[in-house]
Amino acid sequence: MKVLLTLNEASKKYEGREILTDVSLTISQGDCIIIRGNNGSGKSTMLRMVSGLIPLTSGQRLLEHTNLVIGYTPDRLSKLRMTSTEYLTHMGRISGMTRKELKERIRELHDLFCLEQSDQLKMSHFSKGMLQKTNVMQAMIKTPDLLVLDEPFSGLDKESTGHLLHSLKKIKDEGTSILAAVHDPLLASQLESNTYWIHQGRLSKESMHTSSEKKVVYFELEGSIDLDVVDYLLDFYPDITYKRSQIGYMLITFMYKDYSSFLPEFINKGGEIVSLTRKELGS
Numbered sequence: 001m002k003v004l005l006t007l008n009e010a011s012k013k014y015e016g017r018e019i020l021t022d023v024s025l026t027i028s029q030g031d032c033i034i035i036r037g038n039n040g041s042g043k044s045t046m047l048r049m050v051s052g053l054i055p056l057t058s059g060q061r062l063l064e065h066t067n068l069v070i071g072y073t074p075d076r077l078s079k080l081r082m083t084s085t086e087y088l089t090h091m092g093r094i095s096g097m098t099r100k101e102l103k104e105r106i107r108e109l110h111d112l113f114c115l116e117q118s119d120q121l122k123m124s125h126f127s128k129g130m131l132q133k134t135n136v137m138q139a140m141i142k143t144p145d146l147l148v149l150d151e152p153f154s155g156l157d158k159e160s161t162g163h164l165l166h167s168l169k170k171i172k173d174e175g176t177s178i179l180a181a182v183h184d185p186l187l188a189s190q191l192e193s194n195t196y197w198i199h200q201g202r203l204s205k206e207s208m209h210t211s212s213e214k215k216v217v218y219f220e221l222e223g224s225i226d227l228d229v230v231d232y233l234l235d236f237y238p239d240i241t242y243k244r245s246q247i248g249y250m251l252i253t254f255m256y257k258d259y260s261s262f263l264p265e266f267i268n269k270g271g272e273i274v275s276l277t278r279k280e281l282g283s
C-alpha cells in the first residue's frame with residue numbers, strides 16, 4: 001500500500017521536558033491505527049505532530065506529497081451559536097472551497113453521519129453525540145487522505161458511539177486512512193486496527209506489561225441471533241459490541257465478567273453459537 005506519511009525518530013519537548021522520544025511511524029493508504037496510553041502519556045501531542053499542527057523538536061515528518069489532505073478532529077468542539085451547516089460552510093470557506101462545492105459536500109456529510117441538516121437547530125443545543133459528529137464532519141469537509149481523531153468516542157452514549165463507529169467504518173472503507181487515540185479497547189478492536197502504545201514517551205507496537213492498566217479479557221462469539229434480541233441484550237449488557245462476521249453470522253463481543261450470565265441468556269433467547277473465542281487486550 002502507498003505510504004502517506006512517515007514520522008521518523010520524532011521527538012517533542014515542552015519547556016525542556018521530553019514528552020515524546022524517537023517516535024517512528026509509517027501511515028499507509030487504508031491503514032487504521034489506534035494509539036493507546038495513559039492520561040498525559042502524549043497521545044494528543046503525537047496526533048498534533050502527525051497533523052502538522054505543532055512542530056517536532058527533532059526528527060522528521062515526511063509527507064508522500066505536498067497536497068496530502070489531513071483532517072484533524074480535536075478532542076472536543078465548542079457549542080457554537082450556529083447551525084452545523086453554517087459552521088461547516090465557514091470551515092470549508094477557510095480551506096478554500098467554493099459555496100457550490102460546499103453545499104453538496106455538507107449535504108453528503110450530514111447523510112454519512114445520519115445527522116439531520118436543520119436550518120433552525122444551533123450547535124449550542126446539540127447533544128454530545130451530534131456535536132462529536134459535527135466535529136468529525138469538519139475534519140472531512142475536504143475528503144481527507146488521512147483522518148486524525150483524538151478520543152472520538154469520549155463521553156458518547158452507546159447509541160451515539162454505535163452511529164459514529166458505523167460512519168468511521170464507512171469512511172475507512174471508502175479509502176481514508178485513520179489514526180485515532182481511542183481509550184476503550186473494545187471500540188479499538190471494532191475498527192479492525194493496528195494498536196500502538198505510548199509509554200514513557202516511546203511508541204511501541206507491543207502491549208504494556210508494566211502499565212497500571214489491567215488486562216482486558218473478553219469473548220468473541222460468532223453465531224446467529226435475531227437483531228431484536230441483540231437490542232434487548234444490549235440493555236442488560238451495555239459493554240457488548242456486535243457486527244456481521246465475514247461469513248454472515250453475528251460477531252458479538254462480551255466481557256469476561258458477563259460470561260456466566262450472558263451465554264445462558266444468549267441461548268435462552270434462541271441464539272446459536274458457531275464459535276466462541278477467549279481474547280485478551282491490553283496486557
Ligand SMILES: Nc1ncnc2c1ncn2[C@@H]1O[C@H](COP(=O)(O)OP(=O)(O)OP(=O)(O)O)[C@@H](O)[C@H]1O
Binds near residue numbers: 019041042044045
Ligand atoms: N502546549 C503544551 N505546553 C506544555 N506542556 C504540554 C502542552 N501540551 C501538552 N503538554 C504536556 O505534554 C504531556 C502529554 O500531553 P497530551 O495531551 O499529549 O497527553 P494525552 O496522552 O493526550 O493525555 P489525555 O489522555 O489525558 O488526553 C502532558 O504532561 C501535558 O501536560
